[in-house]
Amino acid sequence: MLPKCPHEGCNSELKIGSCSKFLTPRLMEIMSQRIKENAIPVSEKVYCPYPKCSALMSKKDVLESSKSTFIRAEISGARKCLKCKGHFCINCKVPWHSNMSCYEFKRRNPYPPAEDVKLKNLAATHMWRQCVKCNHMIELAAGCFHMTCRCGYEFCYTCGAEWKNKVATCSCPLWDENNIVDHDDDDDDED
Template sequence: MSMTSLDVGIRTRSTWYPRRETKKTAKKESCVICLDDDIDPHLMFSVDKCRHRFCLNCGKRHIKAKLLDGKVPDCLQHRCKSQLRIARCVMLLTRKLRLMWEERITEDSIPLHKRLYCPNPRCSYLMSTTELLSSSESTYRRCFICGTSFCIYCKVPWHSKLSCSDYKKLHTNLQDDDAKLKSLANLKGWRQCGRCQHMVELSSGCIP
């Protein structure tokens, strides 16, 4: 069967105008924390190990609350023990929160009974008694950051003219004051700051 010039023209033109495909709409996601079910995928983040996903806003609030409570942030999913990583949460952190997170990691790497904070309230740098004890047999030490002199056993500014036992005898009221403070803290719901050891009241965030 022969084709006319009109048939050829129609077939030729059809190759120049392919069928247009309908643009697909990105599938929305939901956050199990705030229950928002209309979230764009790029506004979600997932935890490395468990792959649980949450919206960025809930992630930011969770991380801030955990750090203010003196803890390293973990997964938001109930009963999930997966830890969050700083590198994975860069988009959720301010510079202040990142520094706070790094401090929490350092604290967790030192056993509680081996933590020693600089007695200078303007410093409060965290040190390990293991590292401090290995440098000298004397009880005299200096803060690595501010240089404040202190006694490693009494954990107070250096008492050059008193032995540790004499110092404690002269400051027996300190133990009574500590007991009273802890009792008041329990009554008021205060907590001890993980960095400076002072009693503080949480002004924002969630208390688990």
């Protein structure tokens, strides 16, 4: 999100042009990129599935761009990355599987790529969770077990059950005290 003015009581958003006086060119580039990312609504975000690209795009923009390449792109799910121009399936989030339905592709490719297996193992080791809606990996660093993914989906970090209207649909505890209370100060109190 755009940073606010640091003066107390001022809620003005900083403009990128006014920040160029005190930010390095690299930080200006990062800020510009974050502004572009923030302009895309969460439900509209899609990432290129090619690891060397992974560009963030809006579903609307990528569909419009793909219409010139694919006949009936809306129906087929075929898309073309705006950055690398690679073809991919918007439904499966994988490189394009021409002449094959999504169901057939999944049936013929039941085993995930080695990189995906490594990520799943790393996630299991670190107890990360995956959003069931968009498959984004999430780590609980601190706080309660109510998660809100970047796609907007809300779920329980413990069991994965959906939260509806800010209410849990499971009976898991809402938090673990170790994730809420900072125990670093306890050592100082033992004198």
